[in-house]
Amino acid sequence: xxxxxxxxxxxxxxxxxxxxxxxxxxxxxxxxxxxxxxxxxxxxxxxxxxxxxxxxxxxxxxxxxxxxxxxxxxxxxxxxxxxxxxxxxxxxxxxxxxxxxxxxxxxxxxxxxxxxxxxxxxxxxxxxxxxxxxxxxxxxxxxxxxxxxxxxxxxxxxxxxxxxxxxxxxxxxxxxxxxxxxxxxxxxxxxxxxxxxxxxxxxxxxxxxxxxxxxxxxxxxxxxxxxxxxxxxxxxxxxxxxxxxxxxxxxxxxxxxxxxxxxxxxxxxxxxxxxxxxxxxxxxxxxxxxxxxxxxxxxxxxxxxxxxxxxxxxxxxxxxxxxxxxxxxxxxxxxxxxxxxxxxxxxxxxxxxxxxxxxxxxxxxxxxxxxxxxxxxxxxxxxxxxxxxxxxxxxxxxxxxxxxxxxxxxxxxxxxxxxxxx
Amino acid sequence: xxxxxxxxxxxxxxxxxxxxxxxxxxxxxxxxxxxxxxxxxxxxxxxxxxxxxxxxxxxxxxxxxxxxxxxxxxxxxxxxxxxxxxxxxxxxxxxxxxxxxxxxxxxxxxxxxxx
Ligand code: SF4
Ligand code: SF4
Ligand code: SF4
Numbered sequence: 394x395x396x397x398x399x400x401x402x403x404x405x406x407x408x409x410x411x412x413x414x415x416x417x418x419x420x421x422x423x424x425x426x427x428x429x430x431x432x433x434x435x436x437x438x439x440x441x442x443x444x445x446x447x448x449x450x451x452x453x454x455x456x457x458x459x460x461x462x463x464x465x466x467x468x469x470x471x472x473x474x475x476x477x478x479x480x481x482x483x484x485x486x487x488x489x490x491x492x493x494x495x496x497x498x499x500x501x502x503x504x505x506x507x508x509x510x511x512x513x514x515x516x517x518x519x520x521x522x523x524x525x526x527x528x529x530x531x532x533x534x535x536x537x538x539x540x541x542x543x544x545x546x547x548x549x550x551x552x553x554x555x556x557x558x559x560x561x562x563x564x565x566x567x568x569x570x571x572x573x574x575x576x577x578x579x580x581x582x583x584x585x586x587x588x589x590x591x592x593x594x595x596x597x598x599x600x601x602x603x604x605x606x607x608x609x610x611x612x613x614x615x616x617x618x619x620x621x622x623x624x625x626x627x628x629x630x631x632x633x634x635x636x637x638x639x640x641x642x643x644x645x646x647x648x649x650x651x652x653x654x655x656x657x658x659x660x661x662x663x664x665x666x667x668x669x670x671x672x673x674x675x676x677x678x679x680x681x682x683x684x685x686x687x688x689x690x691x692x693x694x695x696x697x698x699x700x701x702x703x704x705x706x707x708x709x710x711x712x713x714x715x716x717x718x719x720x721x722x723x724x725x726x727x728x729x730x731x732x733x734x735x736x737x738x739x740x741x742x743x744x745x746x747x748x749x750x751x752x753x754x755x756x757x758x759x760x761x762x763x764x765x766x767x768x769x770x771x772x773x774x775x776x777x778x779x780x781x782x783x784x785x786x787x788x789x790x791x792x793x794x795x796x797x798x799x800x801x802x803x804x805x806x807x808x809x810x811x812x813x814x815x
Numbered sequence: 816x817x818x819x820x821x822x823x824x825x826x827x828x829x830x831x832x833x834x835x836x837x838x839x840x841x842x843x844x845x846x847x848x849x850x851x852x853x854x855x856x857x858x859x860x861x862x863x864x865x866x867x868x869x870x871x872x873x874x875x876x877x878x879x880x881x882x883x884x885x886x887x888x889x890x891x892x893x894x895x896x897x898x899x900x901x902x903x904x905x906x907x908x909x910x911x912x913x914x915x916x917x918x919x920x921x922x923x924x925x926x927x928x929x930x
Contacts, residue, residue: 427851429871458872539872564840565873662855715843747854752904769899774846778896794907800900 400676401700403496409582414675415596420707421666422695430567437658447625453632454655456569461537465530468618479509498728505703521579521614566713572619572632573706583614597634616702650756662751682759696725745785748798759788845877849890853897
């Protein structure tokens with residue numbers, strides 16, 4: 394198997410094809426601390442791309458109540474278990490993190506889905522360790538999810554008080570997911586017809602519907618289970634990253650790259666999407682003023698989802714700060730503790746960059762940060778906090794300003810009953 | 816959530832163990848929600864309303880476990896810091912004749928009105 398550089402794992406790994414990288418890579422950051430599971434993103438995608446006959450089960454964007462829910466059910470527990478069975482007790486990280494060595498999260502010594510396939514499956518017939526979820530695992534996207542239902546037989550009405558929601562007697566959080574437009578896509582690796590391709594201009598992974606014959610090898614291989622088979626066309630479909638918007642060819646976009654439907658509709662303002670520049674080895678080129686580069690490589694608050702699977706996913710998450718660390722380390726790798734520490738105690742630049750989320754639907758290519766005077770000093774839960782009248786300015790692909798956000802002077806808060814009186 | 820009580824032979828019933836939480840993780844969850852919404856400019860009444868809403872399961876669950884007094888204390892802590900400032904968002908002027916952008920989610924200005 395050719396060797397490729399997986400910077401998230403801090404080492405080279407085997408992949409089915411030689412490395413080839415796009416000019417820029419579609420990537421995104423989701424801040425889990427803010428997601429309220431309103432499912433607006435889910436419905437924005439559904440109503441745009443998957444509302445037709447045969448697509449009923451297709452939720453290219455979905456939000457799961459972890460650790461209970463998953464779509465298809467238990468997708469992550471299943472692939473993690475298969476990897477553990479392939480390489481018992483050895484799926485571990487080693488080496489301390491060192492950005493200088495190209496190992497921002499340390500080094501992963503376990504096997505990826507590609508390496509485990511080489512060791513345990515008959516080569517060529519199966520190139521990626523995976524499984525095909527049975528129909529029942531696709532049938533109920535809301536099973537174990539915090540989605541309210543109505544009374545039995547009552548349509549279009551929720552329970553008045555929402556008591557039909559499941560009660561969790563422990564911690565939980567909401568994990569929003571789309572296709573990760575991986576740098577080493579498992580779906581692409583597995584397709585015997587080479588019907589799946591990664592676009593050279595933006596790294597978006599697409600399935601050529603003319604070429605696809607519905608073998609479902611990609612459905613089996615994608616560890617995130619984001620390739621979905623459509624029975625009435627006998628082809629597989631997946632998230633297309635709303636590419637007309639990203640290209641700037643959508644009529645709404647004024648020719649400027651625009652964030653996708655699921656990003657733009659996010660009520661909790663948890664999502665930011667961008668296009669990042671790459672080095673020759675597929676790692677991110679230094680681009681200090683790109684907000685995604687800042688969040689992933691400078692502040693290091695955003696981490697890849699299950700990096701150990703080996704596809705080098707391009708979706709990054711700010712982990713939920715209240716969840717037990719072993720669970721989070723399994724999901725986001727060893728960078729979790731540092732990421733939460735920094736997120737809970739943000740410095741002034743991080744606070745400013747967090748203000749860029751969802752202020753514009755245009756893709757932000759660069760930001761500038763202007764320092765202002767101190768406006769507050771105090772403590773929060775025993776830690777010192779200082780706030781400044783800083784300004785963060787966002788720029789689009791043409792270099793023009795999109796918007797600016799400023800922290801204003803200390804506020805005199807009116808009693809709420811007089812909020813709108815003059 | 817299924818409409819009926821789960822049946823033991825239903826293949827879709829979750830088989831596993833619950834991972835125990837504790838008061839500390841509930842308090843941290845409450846603090847996370849309080850901080851996030853205070854940073855977004857919500858006032859005390861609005862944040863407490865989120866905790867009271869059974870449809871906002873995370874916050875509501877924290878309220879059930881910690882109680883009104885503790886949750887109010889956590890919210891006041893957050894507002895004591897993040898409530899001191901507010902954010903103003905200013906769009907760059909749109910070029911004349913350009914197609915209407917779906918527009919920024921202008922919570923900054925919206926919040927000024929709320930306050
Ligand atoms: S998430 Fe799955 S479908 Fe998407 S690019 Fe990666 S392997 Fe392919
Ligand atoms: S990027 Fe577009 S196609 Fe993909 S999940 Fe989001 S809305 Fe759907
Ligand atoms: S729209 Fe945003 S807040 Fe709502 S469920 Fe989706 S990701 Fe979460």
